[in-house]
Amino acid sequence: MNREDMIARYERGTHRIGKIVSLVTLILLIGAPFLIGSVLGAMPDLPAVARGFLAVGLVWTASSVVEFLVYTPMLGSGGSYLAFITGNLINMKIPCAINARDLAGVKAGTKENEIVSTLSIAVSSLVTILVLALGVLLLQPLQPILQSPALQPAFDQVVPALFGAMAYKYYRKNLKLAVWPLLLMSAVFILLPSLQSQTSILIIPGGGLAILLAYLKYRKEKKQ
Amino acid sequence: MQVMQQLSSPVIYLICGGIVAFVAAVCVVFAVRAWRAGKAIGMDTAVLRRVVTSSASFSVLPAVAILLGVIALSGSLGIPWPWLRLSVIGALHYETQVAQGAAEQVGIHLSGSEMTASAFATIALLMSVCIMWGMILNLFLNKKYTNRLSRNAGKSGPSFGDQAMSAMFIGLVSVYMGSYLGQWISGNGRFAFAGSPLPLLTSLCAAAVMAGLTWIAEKKQLKWLEDFSLAIAMLAGMACAVLLNAVM
Structure with missing residues (x-):
């Protein structure tokens, strides 16, 4: 079998498996509250669920659409199925896949990137599942350590630590490209502090500006 | 029970x-x-x-x-x-x-x-x-969306596709870095400088450690250090948050 046939077969399989496991996971997650409810002797209050969805769910629905549109091109098809099943995208899966892509030296949109991204997210998810399972098993002895007030800031600041390290890595190679999105986003959050709880929505304008600047640079270089 | x-x-x-x-x-x-x-x-x-x-x-x-x-x-x-x-x-x-x-x-x-x-x-x-x-979006749209992206990448050349993804990530990182700065300057009232500087300082500390590790890895050609540098920089940033919180 040649390379193209092999890739086509792999992609067909990825979509087939991805769709099946997404559907099964969806059924399991929606079914679990009913199953647990039947064990407890009470069912979910569906009108309250509907009210709750209107109150807190719509923002997350919009955020999910943004995440799907933005992250799928970064992750490729296999990585995307897996990342949306396993969750924790922004604080783990996306930086993990991007870091793996850089280390492997593969380009976005290539089949190699698709493979690296899928492998990276699968490993990251397995490590998370393992750490959480061990944590739950050892919850009694671990709880005082993990919840000690002295260590609390460390765990509260995991995401800033992650983005600080990633910022250095990406800004040093693309300083000119990074300046305007950084300035614009800083100005937005300084002038409109209420948007600080809506960071995921602002990824679209922030990313859009960076892509526009990258495209202008690309066109300029192509003409020269 | x-x-x-x-x-x-x-x-x-x-x-x-x-x-x-x-x-x-x-x-x-x-x-x-x-x-x-x-x-x-x-x-x-x-x-x-x-x-x-x-x-x-x-x-x-x-x-x-x-x-x-x-x-x-x-x-x-x-x-x-x-x-x-x-x-x-x-x-x-x-x-x-x-x-x-x-x-x-x-x-x-x-x-x-x-x-x-x-x-x-x-x-x-x-x-x-x-x-x-x-x-749900993945279930119904992943195949169409990724196929379309592959076709577009073919038209505009693979090199811009890669640059676009890097740019998107730079935009994403900028949103978060901007939010840390905004949190400090306007987190408790616009331009009050009364918000928590901890996220900003933590991210700067992690960036500084990342810079040091990258320099060492490149200078000494240490491939293994590249693999662990992100995890080490994060750990340093978190340790920095503990220290800063204690002194602030």
Whole structure:
């Protein structure tokens, strides 16, 4: 079998498996509250669920659409199925896949990137599942350590630590490209502090500006 | 039996653990397929091994932070359900907010003392419903969307596709870095400089350590250090947060 046939077969399989496991996971997650409810002797209050969805769910629905549109091109098809099943995208899966892509030296949109991204997210998810399972098993002895007030800031600041390290890595190679999105986003959050709880929505304008600047640079270089 | 005891009973562990085990099996299937496909198209085993090593080392610290989310929610929802939610589909920043909002809808505070069986079932369902949309979009649109992206990449040349993704990530990082600066300057009133500077300082500390590690790795040609530099920089940033919090 040649390379193209092999890739086509792999992609067909990825979509087939991805769709099946997404559907099964969806059924399991929606079914679990009913199953647990039947064990407890009470069912979910569906009108309250509907009210709750209107109150807190719509923002997350919009955020999910943004995440799907933005992250799928970064992750490729296999990585995307897996990342949306396993969750924790922004604080783990996306930086993990991007870091793996850089280390492997593969380009976005290539089949190699698709493979690296899928492998990276699968490993990251397995490590998370393992750490959480061990944590739950050892919850009694671990709880005082993990919840000690002295260590609390460390765990509260995991995401800033992650983005600080990633910022250095990406800004040093693309300083000119990074300046305007950084300035614009800083100005937005300084002038409109209420948007600080809506960071995921602002990824679209922030990313859009960076892509526009990258495209202008690309066109300029192509003409020269 | 009290509701909170029931929520951490073996049968609930079994239900939630079964779903976690299913997702773990899915991850293994995807990992094995990707590894085999990589080998089949001629990718270097050493590169694939680096991807595995760096991804595993990188994931440990965020996973411990996620474990704290499980602990935080276990007081009101028992242990198995938060464990399931944060192992599968959930997100650390999302779960607490939605659980809180859902509790308000059923007329209670999110606490173990007020939890009832019906309130739990309602909150659990709402937590699932609110975050399922990414997976639904994937189910119906992933194939069309990725095929379309591949076609467009073919038209505009693969080089811009790669630059666009790097640019998108720079934009994403800028949103978060900008939010840390905004949080400090206007977090407690516009231009009041009374918000917490901790996220900004933590990110700057992690960036400085990353810079040092990158310099050493490049100067000494240490490939292994590149694989672990992100995890080490994060750990340094977190340690810095503890120290700064103590002195501020």
